[in-house]
Amino acid sequence: MCLKRKDLFCVAIIGFHRAVPMTELSAHLPQFQHGQLTENFPDNHLSNTNDNSERRRHDNSERRRNDNPESETNGQPQNRAQQVVEQDEEDEELTLKYGAKHVIMLFAPVTLCMVVVVATIKSVSFYTRKDGQLIYTPFTEDTDTVGQRALNSILNAAIMISVIIVMTILLVVLYKYRCYKVIHGWLIISSLLLLFFFSFIYLGEVFKTYNVAMDYITLALMIWNFGVVGMICIHWKGPLRLQQAYLIMISALMALVFIKYLPEWTAWLILAVISVYDLVAVLCPKGPLRMLVETAQERNETLFPALIYSSTMIWLVNMAEEDPEAQRKASKSSTYDKQAAANQIQNEDADMDDGGFNPEWEQQRNSRIGPLESTPESRAAVQALPSNSQASEDPEERGVKLGLGDFIFYSVLVGKASATASGDWNTTLACFVAILIGLCLTLLLLAIFKKALPALPISITFGLVFYFATDNLVQPFMDQLAFHQFYI
């Protein structure tokens, strides 16, 4: 199926904000404060690299502070004499074992996303075929001179970045003025687009590649099921693995769109500029992302799970409680209580079954611990107790989070490398290893500095350096070696 100009327009407008690299790395490590385990609930380490501001807004609305210094995860020396407190030292050992585990918990989905993208690029030729460009990159790269091409790509990158900056600022403004419905609506529309439209195109192209005959009815059923389950998993609740799988799939789909519609030099320039922008936006005091993080911190708000990949069921703690708003309403209004009591009596009459708690048992209990009755208020009060549910949560179950924008841009880099490199697999693998090591270093820096850091710059820099170096230097060398069958 070939996309027409108007389709590209719609795709670009609605789907674009998905591509914002929102990098937010938050390691949920238990904090030992005053001898009590508390959850680092509202502080997220933000490593924003890109920005699709909307996404970032959502992702950045929760900030987790790592107070536990994470020791080297990949072998860098740390000789800090700060941690003298015994509890902190215990945490050091704990955090080191966990630090490596968390890094691997991030490596696995990033690797999977990249593998999906590279596998698609290598097999489905649709994504490497030039079928026009996005409206955000209006200048073509099929020019006569190299100078003209360079100029066009610089202009394209500039336009793209200004669009991103404008959208980021718009999102900060929306967030500041609490226009949550607008943000929510936008997110839902983009998820719908990704889960239904883009996956329909993807499936169509895969069927074309493998020459599989498929009727529209079966296809409609498949896409419908895929999309609806995806919407439920991403925006509401679902099994953790399924949610993770869907987030990886939508990141891969978005990355494939970028790989297809961004011309070569523009893509590399955009990757480079976006890393710089992310660095600036997160670290500068007046940067939009920093402002976003601080606003979210003040409001103590939760993240939208739709925009962040999380490796464990963090919201399990919330699941055990009722909806906080309903809870508050229940405890405040007395009519609810009466209604509940009335319901209870009605149920008892209906069943005539006390479930084993016969009157003698109740008398015994009353004599031992006094008359008790479970009311919605008391239940809500118990459930509202934070420490119990958190203390019971195994520290090993804490996970890490990474923004989907990071997945997208890493995959774009590796996908472009596999699509256009002359070194082919060598270049792809080199970029892959470089990105993983960059991610590792970023997590290490996060542990050292304990504040919001951008995650894209290091990985993308390494990735770009390795791409150009491998493509131009290593590939001819390895080629010659393979030709003569010399081994190093």
Place this chain on the structure above:
Amino acid sequence: MTAAVFIGCSFIAFGPALALCVCTIAAEPLRLLFLIAGGFFWLVSLLLSSLVWFIAVQIGGSNNASVKKNLLIFGVMVSVLLQEVFRFAYYKLLKKANKGLMTISQEETLPISVRQLSYVSGLGFGIMSGVFSLVNILTDSLGPGTVGIYGDSPQYFLSSAFMTLAIVLLHIFWGIVFFDACEKKKWWALALVILSHLLVSGVTFQNPQYEGSLVPSYIIMMLMATWAFFTAGGSLRNLKLCLMCRDKDFLLANQRPR
């Protein structure tokens, strides 16, 4: 030139490495991290050596085939030396990291010992080296073509796979011996490792006379294997106990929860 060749060659070259990864590395995240970091260091060394070779070729300039071959040989030697330099650099980095860990944590024992690190780093170097050598050849083997139609050896794929296997295993053994030599300051052992690496790369210059290159490489590999085995603390007694399933340490170690 079919899937059979592809699967066969890839498993010949990477089967043992894959088995080692699955059995020893996959369960421990820290080891996996050090494996990938080791691969990264090897990659950086390759980058630098390609840069040196590239500059040499630009300076050398001529289109003469023998000059090019000599420059390539020079490039190979530089690459081997740089790999060993980076192995040493990785060793230094890991030592510093371990020292840092020791000062911070209360425990006496490190989460990962230098011996395990030597094995993991050797495996990392070996896997990256093997992958970079063989992966483009493997993709070519999937496609159509006839091997050796212009008079080259028809055993190109098979010999490449076997050579890659030798290199992967050799890197593991070199890693173990190298780190141990650095720990105990046995500079002669270090020199011997570097010499054996140069030797193995050197014999590959005899390709396509595979008897001249594969056989010596495998002999050197066996020798290095025994050296690494004894360096890592193995002995004939240990080996016998292990094979007869009477090695108490090994049995106990397997019972410990990971």
